[in-house]
Amino acid sequence: MSEQSDPPARPPETPERRIRRSWWIFVAAYLILGSIAITRLGTGTGGLTDWLVVALVAIVGVAAFRHREAAVALEVGRREEAESFARILSSLSRSVAPDAILGAIVGELANGTGADHIVIARRRPEARILDATLVSARAGVPDSTTRLPIGDLEDPIDPSGKPALREAVPIPVVADPPALVEAGRPRGRFEDLAARIAEATPLATPLATPGPSSMVGRNVPREGQIVADRIAARTRKVYGLTNTLAAPLTTDGIVIGAIVLSHRTVSDWPEGTRRLLNGAASEASSALSRAYSLRAAEADATTDALTGLPNRRYFDEFCELLARRRRSDDAVGVLMIDIDRFKVLNDTHGHATGDEVLRAVGGAIVSAVREDDVPARYGGEEFVVLLRNPSPAIALEVGERVRSSVAGLDLSRLGVAAVTVSVGVAVARQAEQPIGDLTARADEALYRAKRAGRDRVVAV
Known part of the structure; x- marks a missing residue:
């Protein structure tokens, strides 16, 4: 008695397959209709109505093909957006240090958004210092780090939503100032933070507008986005950028910085770029929250709770x-x-x-x-x-x-x-x-x- 094998399983019905089938049915129907009209005209039995049908079929056919091309381009764009976001998530999953978390998303954001420059502005958790690092999409261009006024994060926002900016001069920052680090030796626990803190400057006249830095998404809290736009306005002044798009970085509901994209020619950022930046900022914020929580737990384990000294x-x-x-x-x-x-x-x-x-x-x-x-x-x-x-x-x-x-x-x-x-x-x-x-x-x-x-x- 021979065994009967099960028939091969049919591939699952997906929305893409249904759309493709509908497209070919649509094309076949219009080809048949056009063929009938052309045949009638060729045999001499057609009239004005048949000419109108042929013209209509041609117009609809051209429109249908253009629609198809646009739909394919949109599908490709969304697929690339999803792949970029997946790579960002994969990079974040392998990063535990705050600097590594932000570094993991810069390259992918540059590739996925077409930005010429990306600025990562972040407050240091151990001090009231707002650092900003400019990364160029061009190979071989070194990163540039400067210090922004902490007021860009902390200054109040007036009811009109036009926050005042402090006038500031960019201050270059080196990773390990020689005055604070002895070569080849671990640094002292109590460093002179004054050497790292920028001088306070008075409030300047509020800018007329935060500038061409657009809201990233409706789900971003308004106050957080205003702070991100304020940081973007600062980066335009400090780095001479144009056409910026910003999203806030938050931990525990508090804005700690922003990711700012810049492009020399793009003034109206595509919706896909907005979604990708918004998603990247959200995931980076979550990763930073986890990293800071881990750091705080490690600090608690090595700090005497009563005196605040190391244990x-x-x-x-x-x-x-x-x-x-x-x-x-x-x-x-x-x-x-x-x-x-x-x-x-x-x-x-x-x-x-x-x-x-x-x-x-x-x-x-x-x-x-x-x-x-x-x-x-x-x-x-x-x-x-x-x-x-x-x-x-x-x-x-x-x-x-x-x-x-x-x-x-x-x-x-x-x-x-x-x-x-x-x-x-x-x-x-x-x-x-x-x-x-x-x-x-x-x-x-x-x-x-x-x-x-x-x-x-x-x-x-």
Whole structure:
């Protein structure tokens, strides 16, 4: 008994197949109608009506073919738009750092929209700074980064929707300013942000209009789009761009920047370009929100919630990183700091007051150490400071500044007369000496300071 195979499955009926079938039925019907009219005219039996039918068939045929070409072009455009958006989503899925997220969409936006330039303006999450990077679609043209007034994000919007712009001069930005980074070494946690902040400038006369930067989509909140257009107006002034199209970047419902497209000749941006930019900005905003949330979670894991200082985990990880990058002539020092008689203070005034004292002492330590030093809460009432390239004399000086800064705290509002600390100091001159051993030596010096009467600095 032979087995009977199932008949081959028919391909699924799709809208494209139905449209194509209807098109050919339409063409066949008009060809038949035209053939009948031409035959009647050829046999001499036709009249004016047949001539009109032939003319009508010709006109409709030309219109139908032009419609078909337009429909095919529209279908191709939408397919390319969908493919561009899919590539943007694929790039975003592989990116976790904010800079990588924005870099992932620039190239595809340039290809998918035909823009000559793309500007990414984004507020840094760690500071009130609005950076803008201009990317050219032409190969070999370097990117240009400048700093825009933070007021372009934060200034209020008047009821007319015409926000005031600050007059500003573009400030070139280098990725790693030499003054803030030592070659081959990890940067200090407490950098001088003032070196990165542009000078505030007074409000100028409001622009008559935000300029030829059109709304991207009806679903974009009006306030967010106005801010994006304000940033676009700024980029036109700073970079000399024309014909811009902008979409806002948002995280947690707050506008943090914008993506701005520019074209030298296009003044009326196609609807497909608007959709692609709107979708790219929306997906980039979601990816940035995830990246910032991840960064915040990592920061929480390495930050002491009470004092705001790095915690012991951060300190240990930083020491491991520094150990891998230390050079033979790098000096490292450690301060171990302990609040004197803190248990008595806690028992006398309560844990709430003790927490306030810990915060105050942490702040005093931060104000006393140098720019590149790394203070941290080590645990309980104990703090630690990693000293970068100190001599023994400098290490002692920093330790004394810490002791003096804490002793000078005014805690009368807490009902506490005074607080003192004991400080142990250790310095390693050789790169091969483990930082863990150095910490143990500083801890030994701390206990010597305790036994010697507290409120003092002892070095070993």
